[in-house]
Amino acid sequence: MLLLTLDLLGIFVFGVSGGLLAVRNQLDIVGVLVLATATGLGGGLLRDVLIGAVPPPALADWRYLAAPVAAGVVTFVWHPAVGRFERVINVFDAFGLGMFVVAGAVKAHEAGLGPVPAAVLGSITGVGGGVVRDVLVGRIPTILRHGELYAIPALAGAGVVVLGLEVGVAQVVIVFVGAAVASGWRLLALTRGWTAPLPRAAGTSGS
Amino acid sequence: MLLLTLDLLGIFVFGVSGGLLAVRNQLDIVGVLVLATATGLGGGLLRDVLIGAVPPPALADWRYLAAPVAAGVVTFVWHPAVGRFERVINVFDAFGLGMFVVAGAVKAHEAGLGPVPAAVLGSITGVGGGVVRDVLVGRIPTILRHGELYAIPALAGAGVVVLGLEVGVAQVVIVFVGAAVASGWRLLALTRGWTAPLPRAAGTSGS
Amino acid sequence: MLLLTLDLLGIFVFGVSGGLLAVRNQLDIVGVLVLATATGLGGGLLRDVLIGAVPPPALADWRYLAAPVAAGVVTFVWHPAVGRFERVINVFDAFGLGMFVVAGAVKAHEAGLGPVPAAVLGSITGVGGGVVRDVLVGRIPTILRHGELYAIPALAGAGVVVLGLEVGVAQVVIVFVGAAVASGWRLLALTRGWTAPLPRAAGTSGS
Numbered sequence: 001m002l003l004l005t006l007d008l009l010g011i012f013v014f015g016v017s018g019g020l021l022a023v024r025n026q027l028d029i030v031g032v033l034v035l036a037t038a039t040g041l042g043g044g045l046l047r048d049v050l051i052g053a054v055p056p057p058a059l060a061d062w063r064y065l066a067a068p069v070a071a072g073v074v075t076f077v078w079h080p081a082v083g084r085f086e087r088v089i090n091v092f093d094a095f096g097l098g099m100f101v102v103a104g105a106v107k108a109h110e111a112g113l114g115p116v117p118a119a120v121l122g123s124i125t126g127v128g129g130g131v132v133r134d135v136l137v138g139r140i141p142t143i144l145r146h147g148e149l150y151a152i153p154a155l156a157g158a159g160v161v162v163l164g165l166e167v168g169v170a171q172v173v174i175v176f177v178g179a180a181v182a183s184g185w186r187l188l189a190l191t192r193g194w195t196a197p198l199p200r201a202a203g204t205s206g207s
Numbered sequence: 208m209l210l211l212t213l214d215l216l217g218i219f220v221f222g223v224s225g226g227l228l229a230v231r232n233q234l235d236i237v238g239v240l241v242l243a244t245a246t247g248l249g250g251g252l253l254r255d256v257l258i259g260a261v262p263p264p265a266l267a268d269w270r271y272l273a274a275p276v277a278a279g280v281v282t283f284v285w286h287p288a289v290g291r292f293e294r295v296i297n298v299f300d301a302f303g304l305g306m307f308v309v310a311g312a313v314k315a316h317e318a319g320l321g322p323v324p325a326a327v328l329g330s331i332t333g334v335g336g337g338v339v340r341d342v343l344v345g346r347i348p349t350i351l352r353h354g355e356l357y358a359i360p361a362l363a364g365a366g367v368v369v370l371g372l373e374v375g376v377a378q379v380v381i382v383f384v385g386a387a388v389a390s391g392w393r394l395l396a397l398t399r400g401w402t403a404p405l406p407r408a409a410g411t412s413g414s
Numbered sequence: 415m416l417l418l419t420l421d422l423l424g425i426f427v428f429g430v431s432g433g434l435l436a437v438r439n440q441l442d443i444v445g446v447l448v449l450a451t452a453t454g455l456g457g458g459l460l461r462d463v464l465i466g467a468v469p470p471p472a473l474a475d476w477r478y479l480a481a482p483v484a485a486g487v488v489t490f491v492w493h494p495a496v497g498r499f500e501r502v503i504n505v506f507d508a509f510g511l512g513m514f515v516v517a518g519a520v521k522a523h524e525a526g527l528g529p530v531p532a533a534v535l536g537s538i539t540g541v542g543g544g545v546v547r548d549v550l551v552g553r554i555p556t557i558l559r560h561g562e563l564y565a566i567p568a569l570a571g572a573g574v575v576v577l578g579l580e581v582g583v584a585q586v587v588i589v590f591v592g593a594a595v596a597s598g599w600r601l602l603a604l605t606r607g608w609t610a611p612l613p614r615a616a617g618t619s620g621s
Contacts, residue, residue, distance in 0.1 A: 028403040030358045031351035052468030054259035059324040079406050117473040138347050140552050144445035151444045196442040199493050235610040237565045238558035261466035266531040286613050
């Protein structure tokens with residue numbers, strides 16, 4: 001029950017980021033709801049399709065659809081207020097990221113994938129929704145651009161989980177460690193303005 | 208046989224809309240055929256992948272590939288004439304939308320999905336091809352933008368079908384009601400210029 | 415062993431093209447690695463998801479992930495040098511295309527698909543990675559635009575393979591013929607500047 005609540009909360013927070021991007025692109029209510037849902041559920045759906053877990057749980061339990069739709073409605077109605085809380089949302093988003101990559105890595109590992117693919121699928125679970133969101137509004141996904149550190153903490157958290165499971169650490173322990181690594185690193189990157197390295201020559205022009 | 212004919216006709220009409228967009232983006236014959244096919248089959252493929260109905264029927268029966276390819280060829284050769292019939296195409300497209308959402312909702316319901324996800328998958332069947340089409344030419348999908356009402360009639364039609372099936376209405380009846388709701392509402396929106404609501408502040412700038 | 419080596423080489427070359435595009439869009443290390451991986455594995459993943467071969471082999475064998483990551487790292491570190499070898503990369507890419515479409519067509523045929531869908535899936539295996547790559551940086555996929563001939567040689571090579579398998583030609587023979595058709599035609603198109611036809615009127619404005 002706690003896990004489900006945390007999971008739905010993560011989806012809600014991701015959904016708000018999708019809804020805000022829709023509002024800023026002057027999309028209408030359909031755009032806000034679709035972007036909130038695609039952002040909240042996209043990463044998990046990508047993972048489920050790739051490991052063959054279809055129909056995905058997100059389509060079997062109505063609460064998984066209700067969470068991003070609620071996020072979309074909240075953003076649609078109160079977006080000026082929601083936009084002012086962007087720093088708070090970024091913090092929640094970092095916690096959502098930790099939860100998503102851990103859940104994704106555990107699920108991929110249980111599906112019998114090797115450690116490297118399981119870590120990759122865990123990361124995809126965390127960052128995939130944001131990629132779908134950005135592609136839908138025609139911008140290069142933020143995780144690919146030079147700016148904030150996001151995908152590397154995700155991969156690190158997923159990697160810690162898979163490594164722990166492989167060497168036999170109890171799942172209840174390793175999921176907390178993995179989530180702490182992903183969320184903690186992401187929060188530090190937010191606070192300190194850490195970024196990922198650029199290729200040499202391109203560094204002079206910026207983006 | 209009637210159902211198959213209607214289905215292929217719907218795919219053809221959707222394919223024409225993809226082909227026209229390709230011509231307008233100065234794509235070559237490959238672009239026209241790929242966009243026609245992606246628009247005609249994209250929604251159904253998305254649904255089939257999400258419910259695990261793979262390989263999708265659209266890949267098992269050659270006629271499902273022939274229909275959008277024919278649409279692409281027709282558009283490639285006669286696009287100035289085809290473009291002049293855009294109002295007629297919009298009407299056919301509205302009928303195609305009704306057929307797609309109804310077929311998608313019934314299939315998702317038969318796959319054992321609950322009512323809400325089945326209605327969502329029905330809508331995805333109707334609007335998914337257009338989303339793929341728009342993403343491929345790098346524009347924000349029309350269904351997300353403030354403009355014409357498209358996704359809401361789709362969801363309404365799919366919702367009516369699923370609701371009817373849940374309460375035990377005969378499938379042969381409810382599919383007609385659902386298609387009439389989706390296509391009829393879409394046609395009314397076309398004629399009357401109905402749009403979906405925008406978030407408050409964004410309404411002042413437009414798109 | 416030879417087949418695996420050739421396959422990984424093809425993925426590596428495709429990965430380099432993704433990595434170079436990332437560098438030219440001033441993406442950071444994450445962008446370079448993700449684009450290299452998406453380009454190298456995207457076509458095969460699309461095929462596997464569509465025929466239900468999940469989890470895809472590319473996620474079950476770590477070498478399939480190592481190849482595009484290596485391509486990304488090489489491009490990230492030595493991109494000025496790599497960029498100078500673009501003509502050489504184009505030649506390798508043509509060989510990669512031949513291998514991909516042949517492997518994709520054989521796999522789709524073995525999965526029980528009919529000849530036309532199997533040829534289409536073979537082509538998707540060859541060109542899908544490039545489409546994903548281009549969508550991720552927000553440009554219209556090169557295979558759709560008027561420019562170089564790429565998708566038609568791919569479809570021709572896949573078609574030859576499927577036709578040969580249908581009429582009973584030995585697989586070991588037909589895969590070489592199919593790869594030669596796809597790669598050879600692509601190489602000729604590169605050298606001679608062949609392009610695919612444009613729709614009539616659009617030809618006057620260009621892109």
